[in-house]
Amino acid sequence: MIPTQFEYVAPATVQEALTALAEHGDEAKVIAGGQSLLPVLRMRLNAPEVVIDLGGIPELRGVRDDGDAIVIGAMTTHHTVLNDPLVAEHAALLARAGHELADAQIRHRGTIGGALAHADPAGDLGAPALALSAQFVITGSAGSRTVPADEFFVDLFETAIGEDELLTEIRVPKHTGWGAHYEKFVRVAHQWPIVAVAAAVRVAGGTIAEARVGLTNMGSTPLRARSVEEALVGQPATEDAVAQAAARAAEGTNPPSDLNGAADYRTHLAQVLTRRAVLAAAGA
Amino acid sequence: MTAVEDRPDTESAKEIGRDRRRKEDQRLITGRTRWTDNIALPGMLHLAMVRSPFAHARIVSIDTEAAKTADNVVAVLTGADLGDAQGVCINAWAITTEQLAPTHVPMPTDRVAFAGETVAVVVARSAAAARDAAELVDVEYDELPAALDLKKSAADEVLAHPDLGTNKSAFWKFDSEEAGTGGNVDQAIEKARGDGIVIEREYRQQRLIPAFMEPRSTVVDPTGEQITMWTATQIPHVLRFALAAGSGVPESKIRVIAPDVGGGFGGKLQQTPEEMITFAVARRLGKPVRYTETRSESLMAGHHGRDQWQKLTLSAEKDGTVTGLKVELTADLGAYVAILGGGVPVLGAFMFNAIYKFPAYQFNCQTVLTNKTWTDAYRGAGRPEATYAIERLMDELAAEVGVDPLVIREKNWITHEEFPFTTVAGLEYDSGNYEAATEKAKASFGYDELRAEQRRRREAGDRIQLGIGVSTFTEMCGLAPSRVLGSLNYGAGGWEHAGVRMLATGKVEITTGTSAHGQGHETAFSQIVADRLGVAFEDVEILHGDTQIAHKGMDTYGSRSLVVGGEALVRAADKVIEKAKPIAAHLLEASVDDIEFSAGRFGVRGTDQGLAMAEIAMAAFTAHNLPDGVEATLDSEATYDPVNFNYPHGTHLCAMEVDTETGGVLMRKYTCVDDIGTIINPMIVEGQVHGGLAQGISQALWEEAVYDDSGTLVSGSFVDYLLPTTADTISFDVHHNTTASTTNTLGTKGVGEAGTIASTPAVVNAVVDAVRHLGIHDIQMPCTPERVWRAIHDAGAGGRAETEGAAAPHFDESTGMQGTVDRTDGAQS
């Protein structure tokens, strides 16, 4: 498990990182927590000539309050995110999903930016980011642009981040007072989900006023279960009502078939897990 | 407790039975020790293997030029380059004299027979340089059709080795009528078809991978008079023999050392091609070399385990009294016949009848060659397969008769008054008490309460159903009486050797031919010696795993170290006492007949005179005043050949919750009451039981080596080959019911494999029991949520599908980069 030789660059600022990226182009790979990249390199599935380490860039770390959103630096570790009080208050769904991600060692190293940039459709953070309508701040030499979650995930392992750009921040609109639950279905604890469902709901007087539902591993990108969301609005948070809405969870999805389950099984799971996630989020 | 004089001669001072912390753990847990991979010798070179990505292919050409000229590369060698010097890997157990076995050269020159087989080796000044250069070796293959599916291969649809003309390696049969140990099974089955019950089932033992913690690693130093090999092995002694037999180098010119070894589970009971290649390269270049595999290589090319189809027919009377059992196995050998090879299913041949009084029994086994990784021993080796089959069948019989699964077992098992009992397979079980273990297990488990809850959930149609699984197992371990091995055509004996060296200062060095790789021999053996010789636990040093230090041995597997190796140790220690007696008598001016040895002290009967063991050791060392004709040493050795196998047993009860909506399963409770005879160290025993249970449960629920249609191992990393962690297992409820073994001095029985052997059927029985009322009587292992769900939704049928599909692509890196494929691990692009 020895990677091929590469040159190691450790920029101190985003600007320096962008300069290094521009210089080395597609010969370079940026490394965040390394929890996805290092296995790739060690199994020699990829062999970049230059590795640009974002670990020494302080401006990329931390969670801050920005009015109607909270802003999470791309290099903030999973551990920090899931223990952050701002996240707990305004974007609890992210913390719930973070709790379920891999194991403690990996959560201390892996970063939210790295996980989202890696864009594994089985990754645990895509669906919550999508459900919470996160905005992705992508920075290139020409400056920053903001991409909505709907447009960020392009395909399997493919995002809107350009070759010479970096993901620098994730802006999550505040969902203060929303109930949240991440229902992850696995065979062993440290596994990526076979299917998972991220649900955030705002319940007012026993009725679901608003709902956001994201699906993990039901297609080549994380997906939003919009028809479920719509069907939930105005419904009581009861098993029957929620089950009816959840029956639509697999609409428009294209789940994979692999060792852990065929597509039809995943379709079934999505419906069951959506019901459970929404009920749990609603506190029912 | 240092001076022997301080040791009060009471039961409570006994070392045997104490939960001593393990002597070896500080260095093993901190890693501050010598593993093979951290052994560095002056001028040492490093190896990387070039492996075939194809399951079956003709090697058209191997171009090593680019690799040879790469930085820091010393040599690139193929099988053709090494020629006869690469030797062969041997099969030590031809199960029949007609067994067909392809020659297994470490690096084939003309044809590869499984994906992951080595075709060339790169030697470089660093491991990284070797690996880089391995990618430059250009091998042209001409792909051949591969024999992959076991049943199709058994029908010779595609040949794994076309030259052999068939995939059928050997057919092995035991028939109780022919052996004179029982009746005619076909008659029993025919009769039952008329007036009794016949249960016919076919079970799948999926392919497993022994996932030891330390990947395999080998260092060879050819620069001394003896060629020294350090290797991560369970079997330094057997390996030395095999290396000599396979390479033609005289045994006396080879020294094998197993330094601290990080687990094995049977997976390091092998003479590996990689060891042979490392040995040959070191000899060729005259320099020390090291090879350490990657985890991918380990999963792909280290031997696999299990992989059988089991066709089973059980006959019984209407009331559930068993009358016959017929077993027809098809066992996948993989591409080559490994060191034990077909012997693994044969080890199960005597165990399908288990603890039950079958009047007629027949076992048939066909071993089959395929183009998959070769298979061999994996924890339990043959006995888990047998136990799974019979314990699943007994549950099926209970369901058919309509009684509790414990009732059907009780009706058929050997009662405690009947020991020693000769079984229909011809073995003599020495001791046990199935009734007592079961009673204890039921009480601790809360059997009746859980059955009541199960009923409630069924009646209410709960989403979560509860199932209770039973496994009243026994096994044969303590391998093995040499005469029996001889009658089975095995190429070696089953004895064990031990030596006791009494040092001048009263300290003791023990040599043992067993070779621990995590078991805790240093601790348990010290406890035995401390009691036997009356010396302090701390004063005993256990030396092992080096053919120069512990020169004689048969190593560690088959739960033999304590029951065979421990007995050798007891006998060697007893010889020390006998040797010390005349010296003590001489010094005490007493008659030898009046010398009594107790708690480390040689006393003169009827007096308060005496000398401590340490004093006699010093007297032997100075030799100033020894009786005439007495040797100036107390050192003693013993080689012990067991008279019988050893038969631990136990009752395992498992409660599983099944989520009928998702098919997800969750363990609720696991209780086991094992009879492993006298317990030397309860803590070590608990560790063995816990680990064993986890491994057996894992076969039931998680682990499976899956190949795709082209013969590539799909579950080629721990992302897809699922191993549990502590997060996935519960706190086990572990108890014992002890009946001492009558075939060894200490009364011990093996515990190394018991948990693994017993637990798999307990878990699957529980899962099936939870959904039996839905028309389900089988779910294929591992019982994945998908299989359970399909079983429920297709009324049983879907639970038996083979696992298919690709690996999950979590580490696929396709984003805008040109990928390179690592040819060194055989991954297909």
Ligand SMILES: Cc1cc2nc3c(=O)[nH]c(=O)nc-3n(C[C@H](O)[C@H](O)[C@H](O)COP(=O)(O)OP(=O)(O)OC[C@H]3O[C@@H](n4cnc5c(N)ncnc54)[C@H](O)[C@@H]3O)c2cc1C
């Ligand atoms: C054993 C194991 C189990 C795991 N289990 C799970 C799980 O259950 N669920 C789950 O979601 N994840 C799991 N992961 C993955 C984990 O979440 C990783 O932390 C995450 O996928 C990658 O984050 P990282 O910071 O380590 O990124 P890295 O591995 O450093 O990078 C990942 C990719 O993103 C790119 N990248 C990183 N940062 C940026 C940036 N700022 N801008 C542009 N590109 C960037 C890199 O170039 C690389 O291509 C597991 C990982 C392992 C090793």
